[in-house]
Amino acid sequence: MKKKASILLMILCMSGLVAAELINVSVGKQATASSLWSGTNANMATDGATQADWPNYHSGAGDFDPWIMIDLERVELVKEITFWNRTQCCQVRLRDLQAEILDENQHIVYITEIINPGNILGITDYSIPSITYTLENSVPGQYVRVRRIPYETTGDANNHDGYILCLNELQVFADGEAASIAGAPSPYYGEANVPLEVTLSWDASVLDDPNDEDPPYPNPDLVQHNLYMSGGKMSDPNLILVAEIPAGDARVGYGPIAIERDGVYYWRVDEVVPDANDPGENKVITGGLWQFYALSSSPGIDPATPAEQIIDDGANAVFTVSATNPFTGDSTGLSYEWFKVDAAGDILVGDNSDTLALVTPTADDEGDYYCIVTVVINGNKATSNSANLTIKRLIHHWPFEGDMEDIVGGRDGVAVGDPDLSIEGISGNYAVDLDANDAIHIPGDPLELDSYSISVWVSHRGLPNDFHSVIHQDGWANYGASGSLHWHLRSDKSFSWGINGAGGDGRTAANVIPQADRWYHLVLSYRFGLARAYVDGLLVDEVMAATPIRSRMLPGTLGAWLNGASNERFINGRIDDLRIYNYPLDDIDIALLNYEATGIPVCVTKPEMDLNGDCRTTLEDVAILAANWMACNRVPLSACD
Numbered sequence: 001m002k003k004k005a006s007i008l009l010m011i012l013c014m015s016g017l018v019a020a021e022l023i024n025v026s027v028g029k030q031a032t033a034s035s036l037w038s039g040t041n042a043n044m045a046t047d048g049a050t051q052a053d054w055p056n057y058h059s060g061a062g063d064f065d066p067w068i069m070i071d072l073e074r075v076e077l078v079k080e081i082t083f084w085n086r087t088q089c090c091q092v093r094l095r096d097l098q099a100e101i102l103d104e105n106q107h108i109v110y111i112t113e114i115i116n117p118g119n120i121l122g123i124t125d126y127s128i129p130s131i132t133y134t135l136e137n138s139v140p141g142q143y144v145r146v147r148r149i150p151y152e153t154t155g156d157a158n159n160h161d162g163y164i165l166c167l168n169e170l171q172v173f174a175d176g177e178a179a180s181i182a183g184a185p186s187p188y189y190g191e192a193n194v195p196l197e198v199t200l201s202w203d204a205s206v207l208d209d210p211n212d213e214d215p216p217y218p219n220p221d222l223v224q225h226n227l228y229m230s231g232g233k234m235s236d237p238n239l240i241l242v243a244e245i246p247a248g249d250a251r252v253g254y255g256p257i258a259i260e261r262d263g264v265y266y267w268r269v270d271e272v273v274p275d276a277n278d279p280g281e282n283k284v285i286t287g288g289l290w291q292f293y294a295l296s297s298s299p300g301i302d303p304a305t306p307a308e309q310i311i312d313d314g315a316n317a318v319f320t321v322s323a324t325n326p327f328t329g330d331s332t333g334l335s336y337e338w339f340k341v342d343a344a345g346d347i348l349v350g351d352n353s354d355t356l357a358l359v360t361p362t363a364d365d366e367g368d369y370y371c372i373v374t375v376v377i378n379g380n381k382a383t384s385n386s387a388n389l390t391i392k393r394l395i396h397h398w399p400f401e402g403d404m405e406d407i408v409g410g411r412d413g414v415a416v417g418d419p420d421l422s423i424e425g426i427s428g429n430y431a432v433d434l435d436a437n438d439a440i441h442i443p444g445d446p447l448e449l450d451s452y453s454i455s456v457w458v459s460h461r462g463l464p465n466d467f468h469s470v471i472h473q474d475g476w477a478n479y480g481a482s483g484s485l486h487w488h489l490r491s492d493k494s495f496s497w498g499i500n501g502a503g504g505d506g507r508t509a510a511n512v513i514p515q516a517d518r519w520y521h522l523v524l525s526y527r528f529g530l531a532r533a534y535v536d537g538l539l540v541d542e543v544m545a546a547t548p549i550r551s552r553m554l555p556g557t558l559g560a561w562l563n564g565a566s567n568e569r570f571i572n573g574r575i576d577d578l579r580i581y582n583y584p585l586d587d588i589d590i591a592l593l594n595y596e597a598t599g600i601p602v603c604v605t606k607p608e609m610d611l612n613g614d615c616r617t618t619l620e621d622v623a624i625l626a627a628n629w630m631a632c633n634r635v636p637l638s639a640c641d
Helices: 004-012 587-598 619-627
Strands: 031-033 067-084 097-102 108-111 130-148 169-174 183-186 191-194 197-203 224-232 240-246 251-258 264-274 282-285 290-294 309-311 317-320 334-340 347-351 355-358 367-375 381-383 387-391 394-398 414-416 420-424 430-434 439-449 452-460 467-473 483-490 494-500 505-509 520-527 530-535 538-544 551-558 561-563 566-568 573-581
Touching: 067 097, 108 130, 108 183, 130 169, 130 183, 197 224, 240 251, 309 317, 317 387, 430 439, 452 467, 452 587, 520 587, 551 573
Parallel strands: 191 290, 309 387, 483 551
Antiparallel strands: 031 067, 067 130, 067 169, 097 108, 097 130, 183 197, 197 251, 224 240, 224 264, 264 282, 264 290, 317 355, 334 347, 334 367, 367 381, 367 387, 394 573, 414 439, 420 430, 430 573, 439 551, 452 520, 452 573, 467 483, 467 551, 483 494, 494 505, 520 530, 530 538, 561 566
């Protein structure tokens, strides 16, 4: 145990504990976040740079519940948390913060009060570079999660001061050889559907040395646990003492106790230890407030049901909900009502079954469906998540055959400048030629989709600097609750695609340098937050947004970034055959689109033993393998002996 014996002996000889120097246990540790601003990552908050200029950790636009979480890699006794402000702008955002400490199973064990609520510290610039929150008693935990409580979640999503979480550095300091509070509660904080007869349990307070590799160990000075509890159907947060339990076990239990269905229960464990400042007397270390929810009398519904349906035209759609009767533990004694979401009032479309079958639905049937499940004996209800029905189809198509007509969706383009529509194309006979002052605007009402694919052909004549827009949603700076979409040609790092807003920020960058005067086929396939970017029929990158984003693709502009009254980042080149689908194309669909225009086969999945690059494993590959069998190319040659 390395130093454990000597430390334990020293503690036993003392009438009280003396806190050692606090140690930063977060620097260099892995961090995750709810969302990310482009060009940032969560580990920027643990890189040790407290006064670095941009970029810093920064949550994504439209994420109204932003958080960042650090994995301390072992249980530490968290005593202080320091939040370092940005240096170059936006210091006023260091407000309305709340920290959560979680155990090794990522269950919350402690929540702080709101830190700098309403900016009571008056932060407007870098005169206050950081805020330090000191816990009254050290709390054992492996994860520390920080949230920003937004004061603005409606209107312009670019009111970043109202909700963005950004930090130069997040530091977590642990106690050395100091007493902590009780931890690791069971039921864990926020646990739901706790049985009506439950045993409460928790870890006794522990000691730790952050300089030691060994985990925390029980506090030998602990005298007693004081258990407080309240709750029930009235959800009374006032606690009363229900038990005094002598110390002795590292894991302490009390019960079983009876609780009421639908009750919300609060509880706390205080630890009694000797008072170092008053020999012969004890002091109380107040624990954190925990809560749990008793078994419900309403149905429980699997949140994964019903599931989204993306079907071929002419196929059937089947929605199924998985629900449990809280009194029987199975699906008996339940009734069902299925509804289709409608702006004029949701429409009842089926009942008395956990399954809704739609036979050969049409475009009019597309939309969101959900189920209300009722417990027959008491009438209590629960509502499932909504699931979308999509019938696969091409919804917009601009072939640019001498005009700007949308031959599928009727959303015709409008010329900006003087686009040349008579130039030879890659698909069909013609394409549109755009110089540094031309573009095509696609007007109309907003087109917002949760799942989609966008396919376009592009060729450029040169990229002098920065990036040039292939397609860009209008009003990028005012996308509100939706994400923006854009494909760019970048002179520095090839093709890139981005989507911002509505809870996350997802970008892809293809490792293909866009050469001049060459046609490229770009496809973006998106579903449930997963964006997959393709160039010339092959997957080149994919990214999962922190939160699924509903993308607003139109109105938009081809060949420029149309921002209000100004056009900028014009592309100098050609664009052909723009298509938008209402579902994510797969690898085969995209390869066929490419082959349709070029006549060149695409090797979607290269066999593992394809040595001659013909996308097959044949005797030729075996011959290549045999010719090189046992060949040794080490230098010096004697190393092959």
